[in-house]
Amino acid sequence: MSNDLFGHADATVLGQGVKADAVLDGDIAFGSAQLYYSLFEFPVAQALALLPPSVHPCIPGVVGVTFWNVTEGPLGPFEVALVGVACRTGIKPRHLIHAAFASTPQAVNWLRDHFGFPARLADVRLRESHDRILGTVVENGVNVLEVETQSLLPIVGGNSFIKVSPPIAVVSGTDGPELQQFEASYDFKRVLRGVPRITAWQPQALNRPQLVPTHVISGAHGLVEFTVHPPRYRMGLNQAIETAGVRKLEVVV
Amino acid sequence: MQFGMFHELSTPRPFSPQRQRSVYENAIEQSVVGEQSGFDFTWCVEHHFLEEYSHSSCPDQFLMAVARATEKMRLGFGIATSVPAMHSAVRWAEKAAFLDVMSGGRVEFGTGRSSTWNELGGFGAVVDDTKKAWDEYVRAIPKMWTNERVSISGQVVNMPERMVLPKPWQQPHPPMWVAVTAPGTEIDAAARGLGALILSHTDINRALPRLKAYRERIKTCEPVGAFVNNKIAVVNWLYCHPDGDYARARGEELLASFSYTAAQTVEISEGYPSGNYSNLGLLGSLRADPDAPSDKKKFANGLCFGSPEEITETLIGWQDAGVDQVVFLMQSREHLPQADVLESIRLFGREVVPRLAAHRAKVKGETV
Numbered sequence: 001m002s003n004d005l006f007g008h009a010d011a012t013v014l015g016q017g018v019k020a021d022a023v024l025d026g027d028i029a030f031g032s033a034q035l036y037y038s039l040f041e042f043p044v045a046q047a048l049a050l051l052p053p054s055v056h057p058c059i060p061g062v063v064g065v066t067f068w069n070v071t072e073g074p075l076g077p078f079e080v081a082l083v084g085v086a087c088r089t090g091i092k093p094r095h096l097i098h099a100a101f102a103s104t105p106q107a108v109n110w111l112r113d114h115f116g117f118p119a120r121l122a123d124v125r126l127r128e129s130h131d132r133i134l135g136t137v138v139e140n141g142v143n144v145l146e147v148e149t150q151s152l153l154p155i156v157g158g159n160s161f162i163k164v165s166p167p168i169a170v171v172s173g174t175d176g177p178e179l180q181q182f183e184a185s186y187d188f189k190r191v192l193r194g195v196p197r198i199t200a201w202q203p204q205a206l207n208r209p210q211l212v213p214t215h216v217i218s219g220a221h222g223l224v225e226f227t228v229h230p231p232r233y234r235m236g237l238n239q240a241i242e243t244a245g246v247r248k249l250e251v252v253v
Numbered sequence: 254m255q256f257g258m259f260h261e262l263s264t265p266r267p268f269s270p271q272r273q274r275s276v277y278e279n280a281i282e283q284s285v286v287g288e289q290s291g292f293d294f295t296w297c298v299e300h301h302f303l304e305e306y307s308h309s310s311c312p313d314q315f316l317m318a319v320a321r322a323t324e325k326m327r328l329g330f331g332i333a334t335s336v337p338a339m340h341s342a343v344r345w346a347e348k349a350a351f352l353d354v355m356s357g358g359r360v361e362f363g364t365g366r367s368s369t370w371n372e373l374g375g376f377g378a379v380v381d382d383t384k385k386a387w388d389e390y391v392r393a394i395p396k397m398w399t400n401e402r403v404s405i406s407g408q409v410v411n412m413p414e415r416m417v418l419p420k421p422w423q424q425p426h427p428p429m430w431v432a433v434t435a436p437g438t439e440i441d442a443a444a445r446g447l448g449a450l451i452l453s454h455t456d457i458n459r460a461l462p463r464l465k466a467y468r469e470r471i472k473t474c475e476p477v478g479a480f481v482n483n484k485i486a487v488v489n490w491l492y493c494h495p496d497g498d499y500a501r502a503r504g505e506e507l508l509a510s511f512s513y514t515a516a517q518t519v520e521i522s523e524g525y526p527s528g529n530y531s532n533l534g535l536l537g538s539l540r541a542d543p544d545a546p547s548d549k550k551k552f553a554n555g556l557c558f559g560s561p562e563e564i565t566e567t568l569i570g571w572q573d574a575g576v577d578q579v580v581f582l583m584q585s586r587e588h589l590p591q592a593d594v595l596e597s598i599r600l601f602g603r604e605v606v607p608r609l610a611a612h613r614a615k616v617k618g619e620t621v
Contacts, residue, residue: 004513005517056517059304059371059517059518060374091513091516092516093523153381159529193526193527217525218524218525218526
């Protein structure tokens with residue numbers, strides 16, 4: 001299967017990763033939170049240029065923009081924005097995070113130290129108004145990311161959930177950069193879905209000039225009970241994960 | 254029990270017109286050899302934009318080629334995608350009837366609605382309406398076949414009075430089926446009197462409740478066509494070889510190849526929350542999780558990779574479960590040499606088909 005598709009981004013693109021050595025001693029329940037998960041298409045060739053050789057692309061190329069609005073829990077209120085490229089580790093859907101922002105220094109450090117997200121401090125806001133869901137990131141006075149969804153429809157019954165692809169991030173390992181998986185549980189209380197619209201997108205500020213969405217897929221908003229779990233897996237960047245396997249991390253409970 | 258073959262027309266990279274044609278020609282040859290070896294059905298999928306996984310965008314054209322190369326082989330749309338952005342209901346009625354006439358009455362009309370963003374998003378289809386559209390299609394198409402002239406006033410299918418031509422060869426019309434992937438669709442099939450083409454490569458015990466539910470519900474169905482097609486076909490895999498271990502090793506490779514190509518698609522339920530798609534479709538459901546030890550070397554007990562004796566035992570299990578037809582995938586990205594696929598088909602015909610016939614006769618107390 002030598003013609004299988006893999007990413008071809010190397011360390012010059014992906015960097016050496018964030019040192020994420022802090023231990024998370026058990027699950028963290030954040031209580032009620034908002035989740036805004038919007039997906040867009042972009043060219044497969046550009047996705048391949050942003051993924052390492054250990055993962056397969058998703059076809060079509062997909063970029064995911066995720067906002068959290070968290071009001072409870074040990075970090076106090078905070079908001080987060082993540083920008084990731086959809087990929088397949090082994091053959092399961094994941095999003096490789098290329099940019100991350102958080103609204104408080106505590107949240108920035110928490111995302112970096114435990115999960116390796118390349119988080120920066122910014123004014124991150126996720127708001128639900130009478131007619132739309134709006135997520136914004138303002139960094140140093142510049143509106144670098146803004147996504148909104150109007151005319152949302154409620155998704156009811158047994159299908160009232162959002163299938164969130166787990167994020168993975170490049171972290172600094174002892175032998176070089178690795179991928180680490182972020183895991184969380186979302187207990188959905190309400191889900192809305194509509195057609196998202198990007199009203200601000202600064203590729204340079206999002207760390208990847210070539211990452212430019214071209215077509216919309218969906219924008220979904222959930223009211224959730226949000227629980228974050230300790231990281232369990234790290235994976236290499238250069239060999240296919242389905243053959244090289246994953247490295248299990250010690251989980252402190 | 255009858256046997257079918259299921260052609261995805263999976264095509265390996267690097268793509269070229271020559272390689273594409275080779276995939277098509279090999280699949281036709283498999284159908285020809287299959288007919289000589291006791292296979293009754295050739296099913297051909299319809300997929301769009303699914304790189305490597307399936308380059309079968311025009312199943313009616315493939316089936317026409319098989320029709321001209323065979324004499325008795327039934328020709329199954331597996332499936333005709335009943336989504337307005339892709340095809341109108343009239344066009345499906347025309348194409349199926351045309352093939353039915355040209356083949357002397359061999360069409361089996363499978364229907365479905367697609368489950369990937371690749372396809373539905375690529376055509377700009379209204380994802381939330383696919384089930385509603387499919388429901389109108391399966392009710393409208395048999396009317397187009399059986400009524401001299403027809404006018405239809407639906408939300409999706411809406412046409413003034415016209416004579417849809419040609420009319421099918423089979424009377425009153427070809428048997429109709431629906432692809433069953435998500436749990437519950439077997440009930441949708443049964444309620445409408447449609448055959449269930451079950452597209453989940455599961456083990457026998459897990460399939461049993463769905464088979465039983467289908468048989469129970471269809472007793473009180475309101476058929477959308479002129480007759481009830483009370484049939485269950487289960488899609489499976491086949492590689493038959495004298496050495497069972499060798500066959501299973503090749504089978505694992507086929508499954509790995511299939512899973513790889515299926516994995517890259519974007520299932521609707523992954524990216525587009527909808528009341529219309531709660532479960533993963535076939536492609537997503539086949540993904541093994543490399544992180545989960547229990548998923549490693551997952552090999553359902555109903556799969557037909559093995560020696561003729563082993564495959565016979567497996568098929569007896571399916572037969573006892575009440576399945577009318579087992580439909581086999583036999584290739585992925587041309588991973589197996591064509592000669593090996595053909596020999597597998599011939600070996601199946603020589604050694605498995607007679608064994609099953611003998612078993613059936615024994616159960617019925619007949620003499621072969």
